[in-house]
Amino acid sequence: MRIVRHHEYGPSKVLVTEEAERPGYGPEDVLVRAEAIGVDHADVQRRLGTFPLGPPPLPYCPSTDVAGTVVAVGDRVGDFTPGQRVVVWKARNAYAEYVAAPAAHLLPLPEGLDAAEATLLGSTGRVAVHLLRTARVAEGETVLVHAGAGAIGHIAVQAARALGAARVIATAGSPAKRDFARSLGADAAVDHRDPDWPERVAEAAGPGGVDVVLDGVGGRQLLDDVKVLAPYGRLVFYGASGGDTAQPAIPALSLMGMRQVMGFSMPTLLGSRPAEAEEGVRLLLGFVRDGSVRPVxxxxxxxxxxxxxxxLLEERRSMGRVVLVP
Ligand SMILES: NC(=O)c1ccc[n+]([C@@H]2O[C@H](COP(=O)([O-])OP(=O)(O)OC[C@H]3O[C@@H](n4cnc5c(N)ncnc54)[C@H](OP(=O)(O)O)[C@@H]3O)[C@@H](O)[C@H]2O)c1
Incomplete structure (x- = not known):
């Protein structure tokens, strides 16, 4: 089968297509023929060697969400059968024609979604929903989603509304991305490259201010995030797509208005609170089924x-999800 990986860190040309054996699978695993493979921003940072949690071992093939068809199952797998279409959460060695994964990491591919759209039910869409749950978004609140045209961002903009937010403000780095965020239901879209973005967000939020900020860009922007938060507001930090791996220290005094700063990590949630992680999947599926969340x-x-x-991701040109098709 064909597999794409990199043997060094560097520009996108270090990604090479190679021939490899189909992956083996154990008694609790499922072998899946890929139809669509999600491309994550973290894949780009790992390729560059700048991922905030450290560079991956080489050679490296990304772990990401895959949708496809089951071709074989291990002896102890009861829930899936060959021929069934599925979504695989964070498959290892995922830029390949076939992936093997534990059955516990699979979902049946829901009707009404094509394989590319379904990849968003893996990690990416779930992260968006869990960010909002971590922030305890309540009915009537105002939510700011940074990079609201990104893969996670565009789901978060829609899910915030579905969870009851009265006002959703997105930031995005180009006019086309801001139009895209508005087309998904954002009430306002602001350019976060404009140094005055906090004022623009405050104007868009109105007198109540911003109750929740979701930030996967990080860097100095986090300091301004705290400033735009209303009293009792919550900031959830979940990534550093802006490339600042150091991250600023948030002054404790800026939290005195009962503000909270939280971090989110999907691996931590899955490892420590699997039942809660399951609830997130069900919630996201419900939103997709009732049309309140549309994967793009x-x-x-x-x-x-x-x-x-x-x-496309590195040059910040993507709006929604980019997938690879074997
Ligand atoms: N905590 C977790 O469990 C978890 C899980 C998955 C992903 N993540 C993180 O979530 C973040 C978003 O992931 P994603 O897959 O949704 O990415 P994405 O679709 O590429 O969106 C990231 C966005 O970040 C913005 N950005 C700002 N500075 C950038 C820069 N220097 N280079 C590239 N983009 C930049 C871009 O939007 P503008 O052009 O509009 O600025 C871009 O669209 C990443 O940091 C990722 O590592 C975290």
Missing amino acids: IHARVPLAEAARAHD
Whole structure:
């Protein structure tokens, strides 16, 4: 089978297509033929060697969400059968024609979604829902979603509304991305590259201010996030797509208005509170089924052109999800 990986850190051209054996699978695993493979921003940072939690061991093939068809199951797998279409949460060695994963990491592919859209039910869409749950978004609140046109961001903009937010403000780095965020239901979209973005967000929020901020960009922006929070507001930090791996220290005094700063990590949630993680999947599926969340695919790129897919994310041109198609 074909697999895409990199043997060094560097620009997208380090991604190479190679031949490899199909992955083996154990008694509790499922072998899946991939139809669509999600491309995450973290894949780009790992390729560059700048991932905030450290560079991956080489050679490296990303772990990401895959949708496809079951071709074989291990002896102890009862829930899935060959021929069934499924979504695999964070499959290892995922930029490949086949992936093997524990059955516990699979969901049946829901009717009404194509494989590319369904990849968002893996990690990416779940992160968006759990960020909002971590922030305890309540009916009538105002939510600010940074990078609201990104893969996680565009789901978060829609899910915030579905969870009862009265006002959703997105930030995005280009006019097209801001139009896109508004088309998904954001009441306002602000350019976070504008140094005055906190004022623009405050104007859009009105007198009640911002109750919740979701920030996966990080860096100095976090300091301004705290400033735009209303009393009792909550900031959830979940990534550093802006590239600042150091991250600023948030002054304790800025939290005196009963503000809270929280971190979110999907692996931690899954490891420590699996039941809560399950609830997030059910919630997201419900939103997709009732049409309140619409996954958007920006581009379907052939697997062998993975470098082009990475360029879309690295050059900040993607709106919604980019997938690879074997
Ligand atoms: N905590 C967790 O469990 C968890 C799980 C999955 C992913 N993540 C993190 O979530 C974040 C978003 O992931 P995603 O897959 O949704 O990414 P994405 O679709 O690429 O969105 C990231 C956005 O960040 C913005 N950005 C700001 N500075 C950037 C820069 N220097 N280079 C590239 N983009 C920049 C861009 O939006 P604008 O152009 O609008 O600025 C871009 O669209 C990443 O930091 C990722 O590592 C965290």
